[in-house]
Amino acid sequence: MTTVPITVLCMPHAGAGAGFFWAWRQVAPEGLRLAPMQLPGREDRTDEQPHRDVAVAVRSLLPEAVTAAAGSAGIAVFGHSLGAVLAYELARALEERTELPVAHVFVSGSPGPWHGRVKRSDGLDDAEFVARVEELAGYRHPAFDDPEFRALVLPTLRADVAMHESYRPLSDEPIEAPVTCLRGADDTLVSEQDARRWADATTGGFDYVEMPGGHMYLTESAASCLDVVRAATLDEVR
Structure with a gap:
């Protein structure tokens, strides 16, 4: 087994930032190096306008992803909900525009890319x-009951939701x-049938994994998610 870590590029869900994954670093198994990606409009980038288009977001993330992957044994990409489509398109960009091999892509809480949302929030x-x-x-989120917090986060959250709702595969x-x-086995937003449609998005292997919980199961399942990531990625780079 290689002693050089695999870099996992982590893409957060709508409204969240890289900080969502900081706690995951504390439980990351040996062999994985987590690299949370930061989008504008949140946390240390609140002074920047958030993206409203997946293609623009991926183009801006690509240099950061390449830098984060330097010196690693391989690259994996993980994303939840909005982060899932960002992870998928970032993996495509890495394959098409760089020499860096993508070992594995993990998409969470999302239907296949050709089966997106119909209802709009505009x-x-x-x-x-x-x-x-x-x-x-x-x-x-209880913080939505705080008027100051809501005023702070709504512009970025609106942009993220618009980006997700308007997404079409690139x-x-x-x-x-x-x-x-x-x-999540109890996810009422994404059915198993729609989730399994990710099989059409790759010419590589496909696997489907159910975790206990609903749509936001990963807030309580960091270690279990990372065990899935480690097992799959180590198989790819051995």
Whole structure:
């Protein structure tokens, strides 16, 4: 087994930032080096305008991803919900525009890329939009009850949701890297059938893994998620 770590590029869900994955670093198994990717409009980039287009977001993330992957034994990409489509398209960009091999792509809490959302949130007022986000996420963040917090995060969250709702695959061609799709067994937003459609997005191998919990299962399952990542990626780089 290689002693050089595999870099896992981590893409957060809508409204979240790289900080979501900081705690994951504390439970990351040996052999994995987590590299959370940061989008503008949040945390240390609150002074920047958030992206509203997946292609633009991926183009801006690619140099950071290449830098983060330097010196690693291989690259994996992990993303949840909005992060899943960003992970998929970032993997495509790495395959098409760099010499860096992508060992594995992990998509979580998302239907296959050709089966996106139909309902749109454009034009909703703040209260309706927050209710829509609760529907999409499957829970209500208590901070939304704080007017100052809500005013701070809503512009970025609106941009993220718009980016997700308007997403269409950037190519009709599947990627080469194998894909593992993770889904909460009780997820009422993404069905098993729709999640398994990620099999059409790769010419490599495909695997489907169910985890205990609902759509946001990963908030309580960091170690279990990383065990799945480690097992699959180490198999690819051995």
